[in-house]
Amino acid sequence: MKIDQIILTHVRVPLTEPFKISNGEITEKDAILVGVHSEGLVGYGESSPMSGAFYSEETPESTWDCLVGELIPRILRSHPANVEEVNRLLDSVAGNAFAKAGIETAFWDLAAQKEGVPLYRHLGGKRNSVESGLAMGIVPSIKYLLQSIEQHLDEGYKRLKIKIQPGWDIKPLAEIRNKFGSIQLMVDANCAYTQADLPHLKALDDFDLMMIEQPLPKDDLEGHAKLQAISRTPVCLDESAKDVPTVQKAIALKSCKIVNIKIQRVGGLLNAKRIHDLCAEAGIPVWGGTMPELGIGGAQTVHMATLDNFTYPTDVESSKRWFVEDIIDPLIEVHDGMITLPAGNGNGYSLNTRVIARYKVREQHFR
Numbered sequence: 001m002k003i004d005q006i007i008l009t010h011v012r013v014p015l016t017e018p019f020k021i022s023n024g025e026i027t028e029k030d031a032i033l034v035g036v037h038s039e040g041l042v043g044y045g046e047s048s049p050m051s052g053a054f055y056s057e058e059t060p061e062s063t064w065d066c067l068v069g070e071l072i073p074r075i076l077r078s079h080p081a082n083v084e085e086v087n088r089l090l091d092s093v094a095g096n097a098f099a100k101a102g103i104e105t106a107f108w109d110l111a112a113q114k115e116g117v118p119l120y121r122h123l124g125g126k127r128n129s130v131e132s133g134l135a136m137g138i139v140p141s142i143k144y145l146l147q148s149i150e151q152h153l154d155e156g157y158k159r160l161k162i163k164i165q166p167g168w169d170i171k172p173l174a175e176i177r178n179k180f181g182s183i184q185l186m187v188d189a190n191c192a193y194t195q196a197d198l199p200h201l202k203a204l205d206d207f208d209l210m211m212i213e214q215p216l217p218k219d220d221l222e223g224h225a226k227l228q229a230i231s232r233t234p235v236c237l238d239e240s241a242k243d244v245p246t247v248q249k250a251i252a253l254k255s256c257k258i259v260n261i262k263i264q265r266v267g268g269l270l271n272a273k274r275i276h277d278l279c280a281e282a283g284i285p286v287w288g289g290t291m292p293e294l295g296i297g298g299a300q301t302v303h304m305a306t307l308d309n310f311t312y313p314t315d316v317e318s319s320k321r322w323f324v325e326d327i328i329d330p331l332i333e334v335h336d337g338m339i340t341l342p343a344g345n346g347n348g349y350s351l352n353t354r355v356i357a358r359y360k361v362r363e364q365h366f367r
């Protein structure tokens, strides 16, 4: 296809409250918006690493450099015909999954627009709405946690996830069960425990959790298998599930019963679909995680989560949950715990140029 122009826009939007997990904290959301202009249409993607590199090695700066120095020149030299060709070009650069996700997903948006269908239909999804779950970071006190959950549950979220770490697990879970009864509840440790903690993690069975997400370091598939063998609670892999071969290995080792698929972590929608298909074949249900991304990335996850094997609520929440303002129009909204995609071809959400102008850090055009 003919590519007329690619535009990168780095934005930084303040969060409504600090987003704190076991290994870091952010108060502003950085994202690099990727606009691919082709034959009168524009496809949008989002590269969305956290600043400070506490979830992945990638930062907004390294992602920008990779897009500018490596990925965009390859794309502009080759004019790829479809997303498979885009992926082959991107695969010739090592690592940099977040940078790849931004440009790759822009081509999916374009492809759906060219076909004249919403992105979820182009991906193979059959429904236009998905269940959404509420996620709570690590917060200063139990009192704050309970108040905040109560306030956000008004939107009808279908389950509650809390971030945990050593010293912040049993107590908040006990208090949540005490106050909110049999609410659908899960935890995410972001790799904060070790194999020495297996007996402690097994004790979380008492709380009837939907799943325990990524309790151990990302390379410790064997440790996750040991935990899954002794624990009634399903183990869900997130940081570990970085590509198809690793997920294949995790399934063979019985390291998990559930997988969290993040478009950013796996470098785009084609890899995400491949992991979805692999898990479906193995009888492993999946769900769509988020960093969280701003609206373009969040919406892409909602589109992806319409595929059949996405059986648990997505982490994508309403735009106003984390962001002072979001860069899309309309905003992502949760009603009765559901996010419904707007009608329209491709992503279906437009960019809000007024909001982007307010939070723009830098912009660069490539031809």
Ligand SMILES: [Mg+2]
Binding pocket: 188, 190, 213, 214, 238, 239, 260, 289
């Ligand atoms: Mg996670």
